[in-house]
Amino acid sequence: MGLLAPAALLAAVVVLPPIIALYMLRMRRREQRISSTFLWRDLAREPVAQTPWQRLRQQPLLWLQLAVALLLLFALARPYLAVPGVASAHLILVLDHSASMAVAEAEGTRLALAQRQARELVDQGLVGGRVTLITIGDALRIPLTDSSDRRALRAAIDALQPLGGSDLRQALSVAAALAARARGSEIAIISDGNVRLPEAFVAPVTTQFFPVGTRGDNVAITTLALDPGATGQQAYIQLQNHGPQAVERRLELWCDGRLTRAIDVTIAAGAEHVERFELDLTVATIEARLVGGDALALDDRAWASARLRGATRVAVLPGTDPYLPTALGLLDGVELVAPDAPVPADITILDGVVPDPLPAGHLVFIAPPRATEWFSVTGTLEFPVIRTSVEPSPLLQYVALGEVSVLRAVRIVPGAWAQVLATGSGAPLLLDGESAGRRIVVLAFALADSDLPLQVAFPVLLANIINALAPDAAGGAGAVSGAPLRIPVRSDVVSLEVTAPDGTTRPLRIDAGVALVDDTRTPGIYRFAAQRRDGTRDAWSIAVNAVDPGESQVAPRPTLPIGHVNGPGRAIGREVDGRAEWWPPLAALVLVLVLLEWAVAYRAALAGWWAALRDGMRAWRPR
């Protein structure tokens, strides 16, 4: 046990003597004239003396008041007990509320356990310090910075819902920046450990990981797709058993809200299972359900929608390269249009040119010869060796760029909007990002300066790019709930509205060819209805699934491999001294003593009242 404010005990010198003096000092009484003191003399407890002081006598009230004062002073000294936890001047609390935190544990969901742990850490962190709260889930949020408002921190923690994925990279970068700014900082991470970590991250301060969860049994619907076939449509369902044991589950397929198929599937531990169902062309949406419980219920349902919308209009500038039109022609749902068509293209591929002005819609730059508002071109790279990012990206799904040889590339310095997907010779070779409502993809080398067009990766990469820039156009690729949904809108669309899975319909604002659905917390099918300028209507739907596939791997990790300036081992430990103040029992004891003091002070009156009550009860009792 220790004292956070031992100087408060010095106040005893000031507080206790006056209490004793009050008992030695005679009371200054108000003078009351009466007819005669004759009948009152026997009632006086003490004879009247003229001296202002009297001898200190043993009085229960004095001892009770001294005890109350001492306890209050002790509470002001802020006694605490050393407990496992945190003890710092500035606690940066990173709290994971991703979808995997919805796993039901014996004592509640992982999120509930994490929230309880977070509240305890906040209480400890506020012992002589301040707290910054960072949450990761559907998005990175920092509800409170450097705060000592316990109520607000608790409210922010309690408001979290399991949503989205677990990306610690940006959260740790922010935490590290905040820690570097405030002396005495400490980072605490509360998560089940299924997080995406930055490469070679070294925490500048003490970083502790507080793991939650024990269960690892989970079967998830990892993929659900509704693809067009020769005569109909095909539902593609991929299941993954992340648990340590084989399981048997019932798989149901619902087409347009009706149960169509139901089969029992047995999946070995750690294995995948794929089912395909042939469906009619009339089926617009499908839903797959896994019946029976496991650790995470969110990934037991998935939705997909059929491609019902018209083809994505793609223009290529200058269009002299044969590879691009050929590869684009192989893709379903892609319509090649002329750059100067009356209706602008949805996506324009700028192959070695940067026209001025730039065309509308989403842009794909290939070996841009000059700088734009989104990036600078500072030179060329010779024989760069492509290294792809370890972070998975939809653009690089099933694409092995490492086998591509490049003769030369332009050296690009991107803006903050860009995510670097591949590098070579220290410069980015493939960029993806969004700026001002536009999706931008930059490939730093010309197709002719590499063997990429000869690789299998080329059409796959092109399909991924088209999918990413027009997700509704390439076969009903879904989104994850919680993440904003960006809908590319044709230039001739004058109004657009969305109907959420809960049945609510609201109009969407179209800005720079993109409509934004910011609230996708309800998983299911989001139906869009667009009206074109010529009066025709267009309708399509997008499936929003509850869980990022990475979240289905729910087995908790007891440690996080985060480096620390004092050694990596520190990151996984949580045996550091925390401080738990225990003034509440002191306050309760003070309250009891104050009540006791009141009872002692009015004991005679209480006895009288009790006697009167007893007599009253006797009189009332029927004889």
Added chain:
Amino acid sequence: MSPATLLDAGLLHLLDRLALTGRRAPAAAAGGEHRSARRGQSVEFADVRPYVPGDDVRHIDWSLSARSGRLFLRLFVAEEERDVHLMLDTSSSMAWGAPEKLEQARRALAGWGLLALAQRDRVLLHTSTVGSLPLRGRGAFPALAEALQRAPTHRAADLPARCRALAAAARGRTAVVFSDLLDERWRDALLALAQVDLTLVHILAPQEFVPEFGGDLRLVDDEDTVPVDITCDAAALLRYQARLATWLGDVRQHCRERGITYLALGSEHSLERWFGDELVRAGIVRS
């Protein structure tokens, strides 16, 4: 001082219809205290005494005077005539309460005195200023009222001493004492009047039954006694009321044991009801 200022019309009207009932042949008549005997139809010869100027010449015993050569007056015992001693306690404790006890005592004594004067009793008023003021006849009531109004209060009034003085003057006769008895020597005062046909009118104020103060107080009175420091909370009030009840019981018992007629009178009580109901019921007056 007119009777109306001390006694209101209603009370005066009531007193006109009431009479004191106490009857005792006054030994004083034989003592020759009176300067003139009363005239009456049914008189009884009692004694003779030397004539003094002013005596009714019709009552001169001419035969005895002829034999003795000096003038003698024949004395008779009148049925209605007696001495009534009325004493007002003017200690400072009486000048307290709302309504004030002393004012109530003055009015009660005046009413009592008026009854006595109306039936031709000799009233002797005892106050600290007049000593012993003899009064006779209804026409003497204004003098009685004035004497009462003039009676001041005294800070260190010695109640036993005043009672001893009353006892010396009223030995064997009727005396009525109007007092609150708030003196620790109240027993001595009453014992001093053992040889007197005594009626005690005990006057207390309502605030003495239910004190209207509380808190940490220093209680003082005007009788130069030691102040009393007290925390006047609910418990203290309960103890005071118990002490008051005990003291009142002691006074009543003392009076009962010594043949003293005890009459309680609150300073807030209606004197019309007191004279017309309580004293009638107690047999003190008759209508």
